[in-house]
Amino acid sequence: MLSYRHAFHAGNFADVLKHIVLVEITAHLLKKDKPFDYIDTHAGAGMYDLNSYEARKLSEFKQGIGLLNSLEYPELAKYFEVLESVNQNTGQLQQYPGSPYFALSMMRAVDKAHLHEMHNKDFKLLEKLTASNTLFKAQINLHEKDGYAGLLRILPPFSRRALVLIDPSYEVKSEYQSMIDTIIKAHKKFATGIYAIWYPVVDRARIKQIDNILYKSGIPDIQRFELGLSDDSDEKGMTASGMWVINPPWGLFKKMQSVLPKLLKNMTLDNSSHLNTSYRCEVLVSE
Ligand SMILES: C[S@@+](CC[C@H](N)C(=O)[O-])C[C@H]1O[C@@H](n2cnc3c(N)ncnc32)[C@H](O)[C@@H]1O
Numbered sequence: 001m002l003s004y005r006h007a008f009h010a011g012n013f014a015d016v017l018k019h020i021v022l023v024e025i026t027a028h029l030l031k032k033d034k035p036f037d038y039i040d041t042h043a044g045a046g047m048y049d050l051n052s053y054e055a056r057k058l059s060e061f062k063q064g065i066g067l068l069n070s071l072e073y074p075e076l077a078k079y080f081e082v083l084e085s086v087n088q089n090t091g092q093l094q095q096y097p098g099s100p101y102f103a104l105s106m107m108r109a110v111d112k113a114h115l116h117e118m119h120n121k122d123f124k125l126l127e128k129l130t131a132s133n134t135l136f137k138a139q140i141n142l143h144e145k146d147g148y149a150g151l152l153r154i155l156p157p158f159s160r161r162a163l164v165l166i167d168p169s170y171e172v173k174s175e176y177q178s179m180i181d182t183i184i185k186a187h188k189k190f191a192t193g194i195y196a197i198w199y200p201v202v203d204r205a206r207i208k209q210i211d212n213i214l215y216k217s218g219i220p221d222i223q224r225f226e227l228g229l230s231d232d233s234d235e236k237g238m239t240a241s242g243m244w245v246i247n248p249p250w251g252l253f254k255k256m257q258s259v260l261p262k263l264l265k266n267m268t269l270d271n272s273s274h275l276n277t278s279y280r281c282e283v284l285v286s287e
Contacts, residue, residue, distance in 0.1 A: 002119045004169035010048030011061030011096035013267050014241035016068070017227050018167065018198050019102050020259065021243045021252070023079045025163050025194055026106045028249035035110040036161035038138070039154055041147025041182075042168050043115040044098045045125035047086065051094060063229070066093060067266050075255060078106065099165055100126065107138035114154055115140065116147030148182040156190040166197040176206060180213055187219050187246065194247045201240035204232040214244065223248045225256045226280040227263060242280065257281045 009015065029036045048054075050061055070080035082105050086095045097105075100115050107113060115130070117123040123144045130140050143150050151164060164186065168175050183195060201207055214222055228240030245252065260281060 002169075002171065004171050005054060005119070005122065006044040006098065006169070007048050007052060007054035008058055009060050010055055010098070011050060011065040011093075013060075013064040013227060013229060013263075014198070014200065014238070015096070016064045016263065017225065017241060017260075018196075018243060019097075019099065020076060020079050021196055021225060021245065021256070022099055022102050022163075022165060023076075023082070023106070024252055024255060025196060025245070025249055026103055027078055028251070029161060029163060029194075030106060030108070032161075034161060035108075035112070035159045036163065037154070037157040037159050038103045038107060038111065038113045039151055039157075039162060039164045040100055040103070040113070040115045041151050041164070041166045043100045043117040043122075043126055043147075044167075045117075045122040046098045046100045046115075046129040047125070048096045048098060049094070050096055055096075061093070061096060063267065065096060068263070069266075072262065072266070073259070075259065082106070099167060101129070103163075103165075104130070104133075104136040104138060104140070107136075109137040109139075111138040112157075112159070113138050113140045114143065114150065116143045116145055116150045118144065118146060120144070148178055151182060151186055152189065155186055155193070157193075160192070162190065162193045164193055164195045166195065168198070170200060176210060180210060183214070183246070184217050184219070187217075192247065194245070194249065197244045197246075199242055199244065200238040201226070201228065201232065201242070202238050203234065207242075219246055221248065222246050222283070223253055224280060224282045225260065226278075226282075227260060227267075228278040228280075229264075229268060240278070253281060253283075 082102055086097050117126050223245050226242030230239045
């Protein structure tokens with residue numbers, strides 16, 4: 001039984017980093033005329049009302065997207081364009097798009113999206129969103145099924161070009177292992193795909209362990225981008241979050257090197273309790 005609902009967390013600092021990476025990779029794939037597939041293993045509802053009970057309960061977006069001003073980020077024009085369009089360009093922050101929305105609003109009619117969501121309520125919301133939106137041009141395949149198995153079924157995609165977003169909620173600890181097993185199998189089936197995998201830093205030792213497993217798996221080209229709003233701790237819940245990107249597009253590293261320090265500055269300015277903030281842009285190496 002799944003209890004996680006992304007509506008409680010939409011637009012938080014982790015979402016911002018994840019969706020910036022997603023938009024950058026999608027923009028890279030759009031540079032060629034050749035079609036590509038977007039495979040979202042954990043799609044969520046696709047759109048979040050920031051005035052809802054869920055979003056207001058923790059108001060995490062106020063420490064994330066709520067602290068950013070698009071005028072300070074000309075290099076993230078597409079990310080903010082999507083965000084502003086769902087807010088009807090009013091300058092108000094009422095809605096925050098989920099990963100399927102960011103990807104679909106950029107994709108073309110020749111491209112294909114495969115969206116997996118197992119929570120019945122979020123799946124229904126995703127279904128409604130994708131059915132009603134005339135802006136979405138790509139072919140959309142919705143699956144109310146396990147995204148890990150779904151991914152392995154789809155690979156290798158007919159297009160031979162793909163972005164795979166793996167964004168689990170890690171509700172159960174065994175999910176880290178499912179994620180790693182799936183990545184290794186997926187990479188064997190389709191080594192040239194771009195894989196973007198989200199992770200929370202709740203226990204730093206676990207992240208280091210996964211770094212090592214990924215590195216030792218022989219998957220050659222992995223980068224890691226991370227944003228931390230406080231020092232690592234066993235008690236505080238998620239202190240940082242990041243993305244592993246396999247086969248990252250040229251230019252992503254440089255872009256993140258310039259964007260991450262700015263994000264960190266904007267997201268910690270208002271709060272003096274953020275004493276041990278950090279960001280990382282790394283090429284994965286074994287420790
Ligand atoms: C972190 S949220 C996804 C957020 C979304 N990717 C975004 O960025 O807007 C994780 C989602 O995965 C769903 N989920 C959990 N386990 C799943 C699985 N094995 N397969 C597909 N969906 C799953 C949860 O119901 C939840 O909606």
